[in-house]
Amino acid sequence: MNRLVILCFLLVIFTVNAQQQTRLPLRDYFFETWNTRSGLPHNSINSLAQTQDGYLWVGTWEGLARFNGQEFKLFTRSEITDLPDSGVRALTPTSDGGLLIAGARGGISLYQHRQWDTQPNAQAMVNHVFKSKNEDLWLALENDGVFYRPAKSTQDIPIIQNVSAYRIIEDKQGTIWAATSDGLYKIVNYTATLMTPHHGLPDAPVYTLLITREGRLVIGSERGARVLNGNVFESPHPQLSAESISSLLEDNHGDLWFGTINKGVFRLSVDGIEQLDAKNGLPANRILSLLQDRENSIWVGTNAGVFRLREAPFSSWGKKRGLSSDYVRTVLSHSDGSLWIGGSTGLDRLQNNKITQIKGTKQGSPYSVLSLLEQSQGDIWVGTYTSGVLKVVNNELVPYLNRDNGLGSNEVRSLLFDSKNRLWIGSAMGLTRVNTDGSLDQFTNEKELPSGFILALSEDKRANIWIGTGNGVVVYNTQTDKFKPIQFPKAFSAKYAFGFYIDDKYTWMATDRGLLRYQHSNGHMTILGRELGLPVDKLFQIVPFKDSLWLSSNRGIIEVNYKQVNQLLDSATKGSQTLAFQLYDEGDGMLSAQANGGSTPSATAHSDGTIWFATAKGVSTVKPARLKEATEIPLPTIVESFSVDGKPMLLPVDGDTLVLPPGVTRLSFHYAGLSFIMPQRLNFQTKMKGFNDEWVDRFHIATAEYTNLPAGKYSFAVRSAYPNTDWQQNDKVIHFEIQSHFWQKTSFKLVVFFIFVVVIYSAYRYRLYRYKQVEKELTSRVVKQTQALQEQASAFAYQATHDQLTDLPNRRAFDGWLADNFTDFKARNTPLAIAIMDIDHFKRINDGWSHLIGDQVICEVANILKAHCEGEQEVARWGGEEFTFVFPDMHTVQAQQLCEQLRKEVENKDFSSIAQGLSVTVSFGVSDSDNVDDYDRLLSRADQALYKAKNNGRNRVECIAS
Template structure:
């Protein structure tokens, strides 16, 4: 009996709000999830809060995150030393706009006016922090219990000890309630009383508490939810009687939300109890926190990220909601208030939010529906993909006309009953007309049509039939029985005509190059395409609704203003502006932005004020009232950061003025409109008083920059608005002053005049003195230039005999030394040996790595040769990858031994510092002067020895 009383009371509470507001079923909410992949520091969302400035705050085990609708800004211990702990356990907004933050190690901080104020820490992990009406701070501590801290003290006074406290709350009478592992405590005058099972409280830990707007206490425990009624706690719903409840929320409708330990979220409303869990969109079934923001979106903190439910402009119907198919091609608004939805696996009727399937199959398989049509009597006709035309009779699909009995093709994309009650059938193989006597007329591309592929049919006010094909448009004149082509101008480059909308003055055509307007009075055609700002080329269907045209496309639904479109198309000015449009897609609630076309009707306006679109993932509907409601919500605007010459500068507290030093050249403001419903659609205006007192449109750009402002006082203001609405009076102001340079002051100018006079006199005296110094300077300059020329000549001489890359002697130097000394060695009968070294497979190094790597290899080998040549030995770079050596007083055998040492040293050298996987070997050819008479012969023999080494496999030394 008591339970029935509670349910009746709840229904009364709910019904009061329900009279003023409508609620969506959970299935109609638009779901979004954020986690570590999208900017959060951790996936366990311990607490959620929204501060008075509009920011959403998320507490996790790895820090604090602030959300502005577009991105998360992270606050961690590495950046904010006053952050209490890395693990943020509790967030509590204060009445004066601050935010209390409590952590896993007992730390407490107050964030207010962009400043962090560290509070004395608690002795254990803070599960919840709460400020009572008398400004006492109440703390729910893990394992330690409940404490309070007086506003005039920093000492924590124990109230309940040796338990885990989870949440504390104050009711309208000033009574403090505490949820603990022992159960529910009632605290009056700082004295606790444990509620007992005789009072209806489960003998189990209590995790969470809620005071409803009418002052009623609800608890969530390990053994279900309870609501206090007349001194006794009763279950609000039988299904919640034993369900472990971890979090509670009352939304703006008065509905109650219950977060559970392992079954997701429940909502209790006048519509009954609804459940949302991981099977239908939640990231996880463990709920840690719940919040409703000022835009009425519901935020759910789970152990797998934060989840948001919002009333998006669009909602969708698919197989999960009862449709036969997710791939919908056509949707028809019926005169009886129902909607007919045709997809790839059948036909459905939607009426009063209930789906019924239309019976009928072909050889056991469902029909694939392409087009729909309502006859004047209310009968529904159906065009299919492979079965021709069907008719719905007694809720069943009955074959009517197909290829076997006269239809040109079974693929039927458009149907039309004209004003003479003749049925026109547009198929993939031409146009068929079924006359009232049952006879058929066939029209094909061989005679009357530019293409046999028919996509759209429509009748104008003069009873003429407009035919959209895969290759243009024709109009059937019912007076003359003649098809007249409507040829698109060549510059349009349009070919396919997917849909028509005909009004008194124009025929509008959705084509593969934009929206074409045909004027009835003069047959003039204009096109709204990308050149005028349309975001896509290909349009499928045109739906007029009030003062807008709604256009379906593969990239979403486009809304344009009918009047503005006509003004753009009528303008003869080259500078006629661009189109203002709204593009709706998945972010607005559609399951897929791919609207389907090529069959009619693929979109329709319904009698209840909704517009429906066939998409690749169900049928999507938009209710314009939802769009209007969203734009009525107050939109906070905030300046997030202020940079001076690229360096961040602290923003002032409201009313303060920032003093900037003289000489600043660039000021940059980052701002945001704190909307979580349509953040990507917000428009901004800025104004800098003192520079330009007019508001400047920024569209959706969230940055304003100013350069080279003169000294003076300024006020920067920014405001935001939703699309197609008036600007809200929500602007934020930053006052700043750029100080003057000292040279801009009057005293400095007087000083400069006096200084000018002094300088003129001094310049005269200096000029006399300078003439005397010129002669000395010229003399000194001649001496210096002579010395510089000598040094330059020496440098040229050095460069002529040395290799620029390795700084070794070059071939000229080597040849000169050999020519100058060979005859002396022969005359003294001394042995003179030479060697020519070549880097093996050097071309592979250049080709396999690069010429730059090749140059580094040459330099590295040159360094090795320099380090190992001793005494009178000479080494030179002979050219390319070849080096030459001179060994005075050395025989060929001795020189061979020296070369072998060099070869092995290079072979064992690790070249990985130059390139990964690179190894280098060299080959030597050695000869001496024993039996040769000139140095040319000596060189030739060394070269032959090198050639022999290469022929014998390289990486070796040969002697000739």
């Protein structure tokens, strides 16, 4: 009977659509935990919610926290006006984008449009609050029961009294259900009825409720979970019939999640029931809240912090999941849909998520597997570390060839069956070919090979055999029966060749200096290495998948776009382009970022659309389609703060215009893309309409600053995008207006002009009336007045092009100079170098001392720069703590030397007169105009060099040479 109940429940709850969706086993989720060390105010997570704008909200006993993917912003009684206590018990999003917050002392507040609207307090602690369809506010109170507050009323009307109410919910028919210490109440037309054990309920308190998408009521009680089936409550699973259930969730697959009092989390799906507890990664077994966000991550609130289960790009198999070894060297995709995984202590076959260990030992010890190969008939051949070549026969490893019967070495790192069905064996002592008649041919570094250490073998479409060694690559021509060495250019410094990928035009080689491309038509070689943006030197394996190349390395897995790599390698001006790549590591679900190489295949694409990589901690797999799905999720963009001359401003409501006083010199915007899957990889663009109508790339930088904007109306816009995707239509816009000084207003200018005309006219009339001598005198006065007006105009022009704090030229002056002169320098073929300088850790100076001290530091640094810039060299304040330099008639090297002198001057300067213990350093980014066609690109390269200096430790000069 129990089995029938379970089957019926699963068939009803988990719809056909939900069954068709792919789901991960709990063990394949990527786990992350946040607690007080991460910025939370308290570790007990009473409630979790996500509002329509994309923010995640966390309610704790010590306040409310808002999470944007990278940091928590804390709200306490000081921010939430009139909330009687910082203890937040319940969070409920509203249908119009707001958030209801209920506190431990009965306080209720509504957060909407960035403003707090405090509601009348309830008479006791609010365990839950929500708005019904008719806008009534329902309250579940500790010890006092269930109350409702009619719309547009402040009076709380009791429905159930003298019990502890924990949660209230409304079903599709408008029935209100209340979970209380007495059990489950059904409320119809404001009349409550207690549901009894006669209905299938346990005689125990009910803690939580859920209405599924199918409209079914699920309850969690002190003695198990129940689902309403008709008029009777039934247990969804025997294992859940007696557990103390504290929270419930239905995810996007239709699976049910059950948080318990002391046994962690259970998930019930068509695949059965799974449990996740403190032994398997949870910070604690007491679950207080559950939430699934819009990116389909599961958030678990415990009494030891927030825990997230995320469908990470990568999942891993290791010894805990049945592999013979955690140290995996090779992985092979078989034509029958299985995967073969070889490691330091044996060989395994993975099929249908089940591991089968292949039998076979040498003197009682398992074989250490280095390489794998599938023959055309489906047979598996195995290269080992110390036992030569084996073959799998009836799921058992059987010796085939070793040093005792003709193999050059027992260390076999690569195997290949060529088109003539000859077996090629790459070992540590050369190359062995097993002919179809069983005879052996040996090739060594004494004659045919540049090195006897063979790492990789591959056959191209012309039946040529490509051989990767510890000292370059050689190709065996099957028609001439000769070996032809492929000479790596000395400039590449490449030596080891770990793997091949051969397409119609190129042979791609994974080497110890990057990705090398060999063109079949002319033998021309190019290399994608660190110089072109690759984050590592050494690559092991190349796996093509659709429009990408996946590269394994010691620092993780790198994804690059095949077309963009070719464009970059084909470009004559390689330095003007940037490699777009994604580097995946432990933060993306890998147990170890150290992918293994030196044996083949160490990575492979599988028939189910996954890619597998051998690593130092198991075999890791990624499904690129899942990555693409993640980037198609709508990505909200938020402007989080806006400051004027260092003072925070209240952000305007959408559509409103913020009016700023005259004389504003610095505007700062801090923004975020609300992605919790890959927040650190998001890219941003900003635009200041009214100043520059073009989108400006900010890359990963989440701040934008503007200085000395003239009076007028502006619109600041920001948008975000996932890596390697198009920009979404998610612009966030802030409208503001900078007011004019009275002398800047048109009316004032008209009055001045009118007065001026009147004075001129009067002078003219007076001149006609007086003698010629008086006429000369008046003419002289007019000249003097005209000169005075010109001087005033010059003063205004000076103010518009100079920074008020340092009296240096400002960004406008610098941009104007560069725009006016760049073309002339290019036309004369005269070098021009620029530099961007940034004061290191300037925020620490402002935070540690004060903004006044920060301004003094800026002035002192400006004085140093002015004192050491000579001749036609120009220095300007770029904005904030950034300065720019122009070095006419100089290349990068000369400008770098001058910047190094300036860096030392600042580093050696004694700033103790400004503040005790204060020391200041600066970082420079330098570039020149060689091979640059426009000054924006010149600035971009200098900016990239500055980021390089920052990333390399600051207090240094970095350059991007042409």
